[in-house]
Amino acid sequence: MKINKLLSTAAALLLSLSAHAGQLNVMAYNIMQLSNLQDWDQAERAARLPQAIADMDTQPDVILVSEAFNAEAEQAMNQLASLYPYQTPNVGQDCSGEGWDALTGDCSNSLFVVRGGVTILSKYPILTQKAHVYHHSLKGSWDYQANKGFAYVEIDKEGEAFHLIGTHLQATHDGMSDEEHQVRLGQLGEIKDFIDKAAIPADEPVIIGGDMNVEWSRQDEIKDMKAALNGALRFTEPEVTSFSAKHNWFTKANAYHFDYDLNYNTTLDYILWSRDHAVPANQPEMQVVQLSANDRWYWDYLEGEWPQAAGQTYHDGYYNELSDHYPVMVQFEFE
Secondary structure (H helix, E strand, O other): OHHHHHHHHHHHHHHHHHHHHOEEEEEEEEEEEOOOOOOOOHHHHHHHHHHHHHOOOOOOOEEEEEEEOOHHHHHHHHHHHHOOOEEOOOOOOOOOOOOOOEEEEOOOOOOOOEOOOOEEEEOOOEEEEEEEEOOOOOOOOHHHHEOOEEEEEEEEEOOEEEEEEEEEOOOOOOOOHHHHHHHHHHHHHHHHHHHHHOOOOOOOOEEEEEEOOOOOOOHHHHHHHHHHHOEEOOOOOOOOOOEEOOOOHHHHHHHHHOOOOOOOEEOOEEEEEEOOOOOOOOOOOOEEOOOEEEEEEEOHHHOEEEEEOOEEEEEOOEEEEOOOOOOEEEEEEOO
């Protein structure tokens, strides 16, 4: 009887370990750490980012980071190394390809072109890491002055292989959404071409995520995004979206500075999986995570009267937002 109980317990343990190995929590996060030529309270936000991630109730196994453009972002990534010891270089920071197994695309060494701002952090060993800088970019836009592209990694989680791509697609500026949508489709085509040429086994998962700059309200563009990748996405947009000037005071400051709707509220960040590869065994629903710091601090830009739907509202200048984006996360399970 005791032997049967021991065998049963061992079988349950093995089943549990097997299920755990097939799980992967993936988070995509635009941390808005821009150039220090403008005051976006970078240092205060970056200093609090590692602790906020460490304190998450459900910690991601992999983080697809975008807008890591400055030294403060580098310091935050270094502080996260105890939790995420496996980290890629920053896409397009060094066009020599140093640190990558391969670097392809249109990487510029011009002094007027900044790094792409994309990096991937993993709790599990990275077996392969490659970078690509997009050929498709809109001349005349801010994005044209950055080596925007994507990072690809293959990670080994307890003997299971996972393939991930983190990216940041062309942003929309000055109402030129149709033209920029076509640029984004070109960039997505470069991702799909890379995946196809990588000859990734069909029974291994491929996950693609980042700041896609595609508004959830534009379901025609969402459909195009999924079709370009042959990707799948499950998401029901909540009241608090990934880019919510209505709820996030830092996003509201961004909206005020760039003169758009102070109640703008939509999702721009996504995590998809490739339909050409392993399909999740669960029904993975993308969630918006309202990640914020544990404490509040003062930023003089926020103090004063702000126009709100209910009328002018005074803000004391104290806030705890880490970025103008909230991250999104998906908990995958694969057999």
